[in-house]
Amino acid sequence: MQNLMFNINQDILEIALNGDFLHFSANPDVYEAANEKRVKNIVVDGQNIKKWDSSLLLILFELSRIAQKRRIGLKTKSLPDGLNRMLNLALAVKPHTDIIRSEKSGFLERLGSKGWEIYQTVIKGLKFVSESFGSLSQFAKGRAVMRKVDFLFALEDCGPKAVGIVSLISFMVGLILAFVGAIQLKTFGAQIYVASLVTIGMTRIMGAIMVGVIMAGRTGASFAATLGTMQVNEEIDALKTMGIPTTDFLILPRLSALAITMPFLTILADFAGILGGAFVGIVLLDISAGEYWKYAWDAWSMTNFWVGVFHGFVFGFIIALCGCYYGVNSGRNADGVGVATTRAVVSSIVWMIVATGIITVIFERLGL
């Protein structure tokens, strides 16, 4: 005898359940039968059920939903007590229809809403940047609320604590630059110009770019994660409801600290890179130290040096603004903080490249 037997008697679908229903899967025909037009009532007889688990509950649940959907009757006879209670519990709360997503919108609608979203983001970003600079000017006038301790903490984090990693990475970059250059220059017997290559490369742009990338990954990410966590912990809500401007209190110390330290870190990176180049030139390419430093000094230009420092200064603003913007606008959960951190780093790097392009064109026009 089958566990689940059914037949249609006039307009009644009679279902008899016998024996054990453990990990049981129903014959789909029973659902088809329940959906047949002539069926006006479903009667389930459960007097011979022995053992059961959720698989039987699922069958009864599906049948109940078909009955509800088709507005036909469903009667159960002699179901075990527990099964009946579980079924009632499962049916007690109606499914929340409002969380079902609306139908897929068309291409133009999606394009339009994406465009609107981008527009809103741009406006929000511009507002944030103008508020931050507004706050900076208020600070200059001595009107902004910034805790000195927050500023000093940010200054320490962005400055002395970053010296080690900036020095190491810049030294390595100088080293790589010298190596790659030497391979090509050697073919012309001009390896002495490695000193010029490294000096010009590091001071003009590479020092600033390397510091930018390091600080975006280190400090920008840290800003976004800290402020994002403050958002999750309702600390930012608390500030807003107290009427304390978040730009003054949270962003200003970070922005000013990074804008101050970045030019110094760039100078540090320049010298570390030149030292890395010297290491390759003197130790590995057998150029005498005096000759190396002479060529390096000849290639040294204060214009390049200040252009590099200016880049570092601009990158400081970019990194701080990106980190803080994504931090204060982070989602209110762990995932949101992760997304904010990623976006802060990626957008910092993208904006630094864009800024480099713009500055290069402007300086080119100015003849610098």
Add this chain to the structure above:
Amino acid sequence: MSKDKIICQNLKVAYGEKVIIKSADFSVKENDIFIIMGGSGSGKSSLLRVLTGLMPPAGGTFYINGTDYPKADEAQKLEIMKKVGILYQSGGLFSSMTLAENIALPLQKYSDYPTDVIDELVNLKLSLVGLGGFGDYYPAEISGGMKKRAGLARALALDPEIVYFDEPSAGLDPVSSARLDNLMKDINQNLGTTLVVVTHELESIFAIGSNSVFLDAESKTITAQGNPHELLKNPPDENVYNFLTRGKADEKRTK
């Protein structure tokens, strides 16, 4: 007759097109302990975000001390919010500051007390919530219940007329929860502060609530208003009865 501290008129709460509360009409009287209750997802916390100005209403309006808050300018809003304290679900304490610095912050910002008076006020507020001597602790160094009490001390820093509480008992053991309830009652009775409490903790609701509204997740409206004990005696519908009796209607149905 006590005056209305907060009046909500046809207040609609929504996130974009997703409506959370279709319409809410109620008023909070002076010196009330007013409970906003309802099941999960009924929009209690969203309503609180609107009432605290963190989110604009999608429709309707609300008045705080007679001022139409959404229409008020920034300066008026600030004046209103100075008279309002908020205790967040997680305490909302600034993790980089000690408890004393947390409590001193609104005093430094909005009062012209000299530093030594602020220090004394901070100690007083901490003692008021039973945390005397904990001023130098950081939020990470104290328990969840203590964070709530420290958050309350900060909310009370400027002697507010209204204090909002978002799920004050959440994450607390029964003893800490009862202590916080008693503290809230003491503040209400002794300082005359109006309390608006968003919660679904039945014990707290019956222990402290003088008036309440029930937000219904299905209809997205307020389906009951009044003293919680009265609502329990005469529930207007099954959802309210079910909520106030921890699901007795469900139990009957499933038996």
